[in-house]
Amino acid sequence: MTGNMSLNAPRDAGVEASHSIGRFDFEAGGFLEQLKIGFVTYGALNAARDNAIVVLPGTANTRHSADGYIGPGKAFDTDAYFVIALDAIGAGTSSKPSDGLRGRFPAYNIRDMVRAGFALVQQVFGISRVRAVAGASMGAFQALEWSILYPEATAASILMVPAARAGHVFRSTVATARRVLTMDPLWKDGQYDVPPVEGLRMAGRVYYPWTVTDAWIEQLSPEQLEAETQQTVERAAQWDAWDFLKRYEASASHDISQPFAGDFAKALDRVQASTLVLPSATDRLLPVASARLVARGIRHACYAEIPSTQGHLGWRAVQGSPATTFINDQIARFLGTTG
Known part of the structure; x- marks a missing residue:
């Protein structure tokens, strides 16, 4: 692992690091002998190692995509939680085509991102069960797949502007x-x-x-x-x-039903985590109907629509805006009532 990493870092400072998880075989074929995942942490991991929240990035984003929701008193309260914000495969400080392979970099998908992130959390922090996984847009794709792939290792899931598949x-x-x-x-x-x-x-x-x-x-x-x-x-x-x-x-390429022969119900039935589903009421990039399908298919789901006229971008943190206040309140309430 590289970077200035300490589990006892100041709670108001993000600590940047990266870690090679070793050989990684991609779902569609191909492999990398060493796959690197970049990340930044906030807060402190407790002795029981059960207060970690993994925050996952959107398509165009990096590990800093949700910074506006991370910090004391915010949705991901660093006075209470140890927040691990990841760079997914393909961007930021994680392994990516521009490292040298360019078009020969293996095709990767959402499940590849999740398997790599899960390996990092286990290898670096020794965490067997996360307090929550969270993300917006592609970050929500990852958080949902995390709950499907690792149901017993996920206590809660927070899905902002999500979808069961890319429409x-x-x-x-x-x-x-x-x-x-x-x-x-x-x-x-x-x-x-x-x-x-x-x-x-x-x-x-x-x-x-x-x-x-x-x-x-x-x-x-x-x-x-x-x-x-x-x-x-x-x-x-x-x-x-x-x-x-x-x-x-x-x-x-996102589609949770793909490993289940197109059966969304079967995929969602694997989810054991309490799940907060927060679509934007006006999203046309990832229509709200898909988020409703997700909420209906998960046994312990809470559902609320972000009140925004900004569509897909309604999830982005804008200090003092009604939508951001709504999201902060919804997440804080959800985390306070799930465990």
Whole structure:
């Protein structure tokens, strides 16, 4: 393991580290002799090692995606919990295509991310059962798969803007973003010498409108709309092209029913964890119907819709906003009544 890691680190400071979990075999085939997973921790692990919350990132995000919900008095209260925020395979400080393999980096999926994260938690911290797993969007995909793959090792699960599978809207949006990116002349069939930044920017521009709603867009001035769009555009431009493609393809492949011959009920029946399902009421990227399917299929599920007109992005922490206050309150109440 590398990094300045201490289980007794100050509670208000995040401690960055990474760890190689050893050889990793991917579900679709291929392997890495050494798979590295990056992470940051907050708070202190108690003597019983039963207060750990694992926070998992969204598609475009890293281990810092939920920072606005982590800290004393927040949803993931570091005065009470030991928070481990992970970088999933393919981005951040975890192993990724831009490390050198590029297009030869093995195809990976949500279950691969979860198996790697679970191995890290066991190897580094000796934790056999987590207090909770949590995440938004692709982070929720991972948290749900964690509960399915490791039902006895998961006490609770918190799913923000989740889905049982990536639907047609999301998959189509990702396919369009890929096509736009690979049309950049600098792409060169993936053998680029100069990063295809304009292709990445255009992919971000294609993606942005689906993360919000018509109502949200229409209440913005043209200048505000362009400024918001540019935030997504520039975030996309910061990615390596192969990292971007492999990550979004992994997210778009999400389907909890796939190992169960398409049977969602059978997949969800494996979940033993108390589960909080928090979709955005106006999400069109991952429609609320899929979140309702998840809540209906889990025996110990609580369900509430985030009151936001911002669509999929309604989960993002904005200090003082009604949606963020709602999420903080829902999670704090849920964790306070489950164990």
